[in-house]
Amino acid sequence: MNQNILFSDRCEWDDKRQAVVFQAQQAGQLIDCIVSLGLLSKLDDTKVSKENALAAFERVRFDFEDLAEEAIEDEKFSPTGEIILG
Template sequence: MNQNILFADRCEWDDKRQAVIFQAQQSGQLIDCIVSLGLLSQLDDTKVSKENALTAFERVRFDLEDLAEEAIENEEFSPTGEIVLG
């Protein structure tokens, strides 16, 4: 694990995007990481909806942090500076 990338314990549901958002911090910069319901369902091996998305996120948090860390290290940022997973 790269100690230069830290993850906040907080996550939230974004109704507009139909995704869970969590944050990473690298060199003092906050980076929003967006996780689709599809990826959550795939990683959690369940049908994830907005009602259970945050619970599913917590079950697969470490896998998602690994994916986000890899994407950050590879500089796979969206045009708006976010990391979009799935």
């Protein structure tokens, strides 16, 4: 694990995006990481909806942190500077 990338414990449901958002920090910069319901359902191996998305995310949080870390290291940022997973 890259010690230069830190993840906060905070995550939230974003109604507009229909996704879970969590944050990474690299060199003092906050990076929003967006997790789609589809990928969340796939990794958690359950049917995930907005009602249970945060609980499902917590069960597979470390998998998403690994995916986000890899995407950040590979500089796979969206045009708005986010990391979009799924």
